[in-house]
Amino acid sequence: MTSNLLLKAENVGIQFGGLKAVQNVNMYLNQGELVGLIGPNGAGKTTTFNMITGVYQPTVGAITFAGRNLKGLKPYQVTKQGMSRTFQNIRLFKDLSVLDNVKVANHNIAKHSIVSSILRLPSHFSGEAKMEQESIEFLKIFGLDVYKDEMAKNLPYGMQRRLEIARALAAKPKLLLLDEPAAGMNPQETHDLMELIAFIRKEFNLTILLIEHDMHLVMGICERIYVLDHGQLIADGTAEEIRNNPKVIEAYLGEEVTD
């Protein structure tokens, strides 16, 4: 492996009761890559995200991020290591303003203590001002600054999805994990979103792992693709390799029959 390895999952698996949701997953991400993770419904994609981000502890295997074993770290600790994510079913802070949603993720860029906030010391004001300024920058990138005082729950659906990405970015990740960011969007919105993802990737030097249900969409923008089916990796490679892989075709055909 080269030295710019960012994330490595070795033999990772998790069991819920008797159900082996994910087994023997080996994957790696190099710095700067945009990698897709695809697979039919229930294949274990979100579960894999949850293991990487510390929501679940894998029952077997090890995950290393930037050279550090993530075992035992809670999600917020994993986030501080430099990764953040979006959720398949949007999880915004609904009753907070759009701006405050981003500010929550900006939490750790300011260092003022609870006491300095309660006493309104100068460090509180400078810290809050810095958070406000940075958060607005993130909103601007996503065209959300006009909505900054709107409650998150009042945003149109597509904008909510964008806000989730803006919020994830505000946590200053090296690795961004996107769980079906285009779900429920129309083709135009999806197209715009993919361009936006390509843009932020360059702008912020990101490594991205993208879950997408729709194979064709991923093929367009990902350098490499992992395919999960029934909790196991059945293929990995370039879009071309994946497209022609008989196992993948079978997995997706099998799904279409049951759909």
Add this chain to the structure above:
Amino acid sequence: MKKSKAFWVFSALALVIYAVVQGLISSGIIDLYYQNILVQMCINIMLAVSLHIVIGITGQFSIGHAGFMAVGAYFSAIATMKLGLPLPVGLALGAGVAALAGLLVGLPTLRLKGDYLAIATLGFAEIIRIIFLNVDYVGGAAGMVVTNMTTWTYAFAGVVITIIVISNFTNSRHGRGAISIREDEIAADAMGINTTYYKVVAFTIGSLFAGLAGAIYAHNFFIIQPTTFNFLKSFDILIYVVLGGLGSLSGSVIAAIFLTMVTAFLANFPETRMIIYSLVLILVMLYRPTGLMGTKEITSLFKFGKKGGTKP
């Protein structure tokens, strides 16, 4: 900044209210009976706001708040009555021990969710009550005699400090961290918020001010008894917060003022109080399920345009 303007408006308002009431007291227009109601109102506001930071802000359903009030009441009374310390020291001690109790109770129980947390906090409050009930040093069931030392000035200062501290906490990165837990704990965690830490912090701050309220309460009457701090008292406090609107500090203040007045008017018919309370609650839940204010603050009613959430 907008926020500092709100702060000055609040300060000016507080000063005016204080001066007017103090003037009326000095000139004898407000007699001892009404003075007592005003102090009671201040205590209830403190209790409401201190529970608001736990339930309304952090979203942790704690229903044993009277337990922390009891800790503050008894420890401040011990300080002034048994140890002969001055009242301000007694108040600080009562609040401090209550905060410590909040920390100790919060650390293990805040890992629990929803119903489990509610039951655990209720259990804690009962344990505290039963301890005071069985310790002869503080008078057991008969209670502990405490000299009346609090004045309207102490009570009002307590309210002002409680509101400033809790509102300053809320309108900061720390408060947003706490609110994000209420909104979506999993997302908060994923955004780098140490959720356990903020739950415990909010719980400890809430306990501190419940303790201060208890300490002021203890010195406003001639006796404190364990039965005062039973689960009905915890429910009273809970009702302020729910009625005012979960997440609205001004809502919980308004509800505390309103219900204190209801209680005062019904002083001669204590049985009807619970009925009125229940009716009010049922009506609010039917017609305004988010409480009087929802998550909004009263300040937002005076602003033009659409506003929501916390402001810097």
